[in-house]
Amino acid sequence: MALTLRQLGYFLALAEERHFSKAAERVHVTQPALSMQIREMEDALGTQLFERSPRDIRLTPAGREVETRARRILGQVSELEAVARQQGLVGRINLGVIPTVAPYLLPEVLPLLRASDITRDLRLREATTDLLLAGLDRGQLDAVVIAEPPSSAGLVLAPLFTDRFLLAGRRSVLEGLADGAEALRPVTLDPDQLLLLDEGHCLADQALEVCGMTRRQSRLDLGASSLTTLCGLVGQGLGMTFLPEIALRQEQAATPGMAVTRFAAPEPSRQIVLGRRATSSASDWFDELVSLFSQAGQGLTAQARLIA
Structure with missing residues (x-):
């Protein structure tokens, strides 16, 4: 028969009270129920844990060893329960x-x-x-x-926020687009002018989707792995790229030659989620x-x- 945490709790109560009735009252059970649990615990361990006499109850040498380990085990269980009760992030995430x-x-x-x-x-x-x-x-x-x-x-999946796409490029390039008769939409962009992230980045796939393009139609020979790299190229006048709103403040500060413009409604966007x-x-x-x-x-x- 395997030991239980309840038995360890009963055992420690009896070890501290040294009286069956007081220990039973402390753990809110009857004295016969406590005595039965202690007896089952001794049977499971194959040793006597208490010396019983009409006037006193004392731990045996084996009982003292069990007491040390029982306190450690129940202490760890209490710590675990305290962690589980805490609100907010606990443990390693x-x-x-x-x-x-x-x-x-x-x-x-x-x-x-x-x-x-x-x-x-x-x-x-x-x-x-x-x-x-x-x-x-x-x-x-x-x-x-x-x-x-x-x-x-x-x-x-829990939605966090909507991140709209801006079009980034040299100011002269973007002003040229604004001079056109059509509203600025992703599908009107020249594939030869569009710079995208390397394959495997979802932002590149999303940009291609809203433009109605395939990878063969866009300039993907640069192998850029970050938006910062693309913005640097765009700032030098090498093309245009899609820039998420959350990146605007940081990338615009780092790339003085880069300007941005918005697409006509409905603006292309991505939904950022936590999963x-x-x-x-x-x-x-x-x-x-x-x-x-x-x-x-x-x-x-x-x-x-x-x-x-």
Whole structure:
């Protein structure tokens, strides 16, 4: 018969009270029930734990050894229960973020996380959507910040904010587009002028989709792996690119030669979401991350709408 935590609790009560009636009252059971549990515990361990006499109850040498271990075990259980009762993020949270979000959103979120006193337990990984979803599926990640993945019954997705796309280029190039008779829409762009991220980045796929293009139609020979690289090229007059609103403030400050303009309504956009496995525990840490990331993302997009 295996020992139970209840038996360990009864054992410690009797070891401290040294009286069956007082120990039973302390743990809110009858004296016969307590005596039976102690006897079953001794049978399971194959040794006598208490010396019983009409006037006193004392621990045997084996009982003293069990007492030491029982206190350690129940102490650890109490710590575990205390952690589970806490509100907010506890334990280690492994979070993945796509590269077209991480450099812009994390600097805004981290101060909010520090204010919530949870950054000590947060582990971050930056990778493309397919790698993040694979890590989430394998249990290597607890949650991911991504842009509109394919719907899956195995995922729980919480919307964070809408991130509209701007068109970035040299001012002279963008002014030339504005002189046209047609409203500025993605489908009217010249594929030869469009610079996109390398294959594997969801932002590139989304840009192609809203433009109604294929990869063969766009200039993908540069192999750019970051928006910062693309913005640098755009600032030198080598083409145009799609720029998410959350990246505008940072990239425009780093690239003086780059200007941006908005598309005609309805503006192309992406929905940034926080996802977790449907089988994982829906504890408060997920809701808290949703709140903090939403706050940061909505702040960045609001600033972008004032700038552009």
